[in-house]
Amino acid sequence: MSAEAVVADQGHAADDHGHDEHATTTGLSHTKLAMWVFLGSECLLFGGLISTYLLYKTRGNGRTLPTDVFDIPFTSVSSFVLLMSSLTMVLALSAVSRGEDDAGRTWLLATALLGGVFIGGQVYEFTSFVREGVAFTTNPASSAFFTLTGFHGVHVSLGIVMLMSLYVASVKGKLTQRNAETVEIVGLYWHFVDIVWIFIFTVIYLIPAD
C-alpha cells in the first residue's frame, strides 16, 4: 500500500470527533496509528521470508550456496550506510519540526542518498553473486536469499520514493512545521526497514551456516 495514500487521508483526524477535546480516542493521529499497525503486519511478512531462508540456507542441490559467496566486509559497509540513514532521518524530522525547512530538505535528501547507496551496493552484490554462480534459480537457498534481500531492497526503494516525495513537497512549500508528523510517519517506515536489515544482516550474513 502507498504511504502517500495514507498520508493523504491524514486530514480526517479531526473531522469526525464531535465534542471531544482530543482529536482521536487514543490521542495518536489516525495516520500514525495506521503506520504502526501496518508495520506490525510487515513483521510477519519478513518473518515468513526469513524463516524460508533459514529453512533453505544449506540446500544447495550440489551447487554454490549464497553463504559461499558472501562478502562480509562489503556488506558491513553498506549496512553501516543504511544505519546512518536512520540518523539523517531523525535529523530531518528534527529540522522540519523546528521549522528549519532548508535543513530539513538537506537531511531528507541525505537520507534518500544513503538509501540509494545501499541499493547500489545491493545491485553490485547481486551481480557479483550471479557472476560467481549463485543466481535466482540456482538452488532453493539462492531463491530464498534473493527473494528475501530483494524484498527488503524493494522496501528501501519505496522508502526512497517517499522521501523524494517529501522533498518535492517541501520545495513546493507544502511541507512545513505544521505537518512535520508526515515526516515522522515516513520515518517510522524508514526505521522499520533499517531494523529489519539488522535482523537480516545478523541472521543471514553473520551467523555461519554449518
Place this chain on the structure above:
Amino acid sequence: MAITEKTPLELGPGDTARYAERPLGVFTRPQGGRGWRDWLSTVDHKRIGILYGASAMFFFLVGGVEALLIRLQLAAPEGSVLSADVYNQVYTMHGVTMVFLFIMPLAAAFANYFIPLQIGARDVAFPRLNALSYWIWLSGAIFLNTSWIVGGGGADCGWFCYSTNSGVAFSPSHGVDFYAIGLQILGIASLVSSINLIVTCLNMRAPGMTLMRMPVLTWMLLITQFLLLFALPVITVALFLLMFDRLFDAQFFNPDAGADPLLWQHLFWIFGHPEVYIIILPAFGVVSEIIPTFSRKPLFGYEFMVFSGIAIGFMGWGVWAHHMFVSGIGPISVAAFSLSTMFIAVPTGVKVLNWLATMWAGKLRFTVAMKFAVATVAMFTIGGLSGVTHSVAPADTQQTDTYYIVAHFHYVIFGGGVLGLFAGLYFWWPKVWGHFLNERLGNWNFWIMLVGFNLTFGPMHILGLQGMSRRIDTYARGYGFEFWNMAATVGSLLLAVSVMVFIWNVVKSKRDAPHLPPPGPDPWDARSLEWSIPSPVPTHNFDTVPVVHSRDEWWHTKYAEDDDGRVVRVATVEEAAQTGEATGVHLPSPSFWPLAVAVGLPLIGYGLIFNLWLALIGALVTIGSLYSWALEPVDDPDAAHDHHEEDQEAQEADDDGDEP
C-alpha cells in the same frame, strides 16, 4: 478556501449530482448524489458495505453453482457430469470462491457498515482507503474468475493448493497462476481494510465508548481485523514463492532440487487456521447481538465473551499443524498441536454456554433472525465437536482427506458462518434499507436451509467414516456410498431452493415496502447505538455524536430500573432516537482514484502471466493513480459544506491551509 456556502453536502431525492471542475487530475471531483457514478466514487462506509454485501451474494451464487455441479457429479456412482480434470477445477474454485469471495466480503460488509455505527462515528478513519479496499477486492475477484476464460481453466490444486500439485508439472494450465496472483490482490484489499478498521475501532469511538463498552459485534470484528492483519502477510509470502516458482523458475517447491514441500503447508496453514476464525468470529459477533435482543436480556458474561474471543484470536495461531498430522511432522509436533487444538475448544465452549445462559429465562421472541442465530449456535456446536475429534491425532489420521473432514468444516463454516451472517441479514435489513424482510418467506428460507444443510453435510460424516475420500471425481458401485451421496445431493438442491427463496424475499420485500408501515429507528427493541438513528441510516449517521454512559447504551436510554429492580420504560423510541435531519454535516468528499488504483492491479497480474509490458502499463496506472490521489485534497475545497462546531471549523481551516 471557500467554506462560506451554506448548502448541505447531501442532496435530496431527485436532485442530480453536481460535478466540480478540478484543474488537477483527469477526473472532475465528484460530489454527493444518487446516480450510478456516485457508487463508483463513493467513500461512504455504508455504501461500501452494501457494495461488499451485494458482490458477496453474487459470488455466493457462483460458488453455489460450483457446489451443485460437484453434488450432481457425485449423486450416483460413476457420474459423468464433469470430467476428472474439470471436477478438480470446480471443487478448487468452489472453495476459493466461498472463502475469499463470499464469506470474507460478506463479513466485511457487516464490518464496514456497522463498526462506525456501533462506536458512534460518522465514517471510518480513512474513507478513501475504504473504497480502495472494496475496489481492489472486486478487481481481484474478477481477475480470479477470468482464469476460466483466459487461463485455460480454474485452479485445480484444491483451495490449499499443496506443493507439488501446484507446480507447473502437475498443473500446467494458468489456473494456479491466477490463484496465486488473484489471492495476493485479494490479500492487499483485506490488509488495507484491516488497517483501516483497526484504526477506526481504536481511534474513533464516541466519547464514553470505552473498549469494554463496545458491542460484541464490533469486538469480534476488531479481533478478526487483527487476525487478517497478521495472517495475510504469511499467505502473501507463500503465494509469492509459488508465483516465482511457476513464472520465474525459482526453486522453492522443487523437491528434485532439495526443496521441502512442507514449507508451503506450514505457511499456508499458519494463515489458514486463523482464517477459520476470520470466517467464524464475525458470525459469533452477529449472534451475540441478536440473542440478547430477542431474549430481552443483556448478554450473559460480556467480559467472558470478549476475552474468549481474544483467546480464540491468540490460540488460533498455535493450532495450524493439526491440518498436517499425516504430513510427517514428527511425534512431538503432533502431540503439541493435539493439545493446543483441544484447548482452543475451551473459549469456544465458553461462548456457546454464554449464549445459552443469555437465553435462559429470557423473554424469547423467535423472529427469523433469532431462529437463524439459534441454529448457528446449534450447528456450530456440532461442527465444533467433530473438530475436537480431529485433535485426537490417531483418529485424525484415519479421517484425513475423507468426507468426514468435509462434513466438519461445512458445519463450522456454513452452519456457523453462513447461518450466522444470514441471521445478521434478517436482523439489520430494516436498518440498512428501511423495510423489513418478509418474515413468512423468511421462515421458509430458514427451515428449507436448515433441513437442506443438514441433509447435505450430515451424511458426509457417515461417508467419511466409511472411507470415502474427498476430492475424488467419482466412486465405484458397491462401497455403500450410493444412498448417502444421493441424500447429500438432494440436500444441496434444497439449499439452492432456500437461497432462491431468500432472493425472492429480497425482491418481494422491496416491492411490498411502500404498502407497509416503516420499521422506524428501532424495530426490534434492540440495544446498540445503530438503533438510535433513523432507518435507513442518513448519510451523516449521527446528527450529534452520542455520549456513551454504559454498555448497551441505547437500551439504557430507553429503560431504567425502578426501586424494586424492575425494568421500566423511561423513553419511547420516538423521544430518544435521533431524527437524522441535521444538515450541513461535513462529510469526506467522494473520489474516483481508489477505483483507478484498483484497475491497475489485475493488469499487473495478467502482465506477469502473459506479457510483462502489460504489467508495466498496470503499474503505471496504479502508481499514477496513487500520486493523483495523494495530490487530491482530502476534502474538496469546492464541496459545499458548513460546520456546527467552532473548533471543527478552526481545525478544518488549519488542515486545508496549505492547499493551493
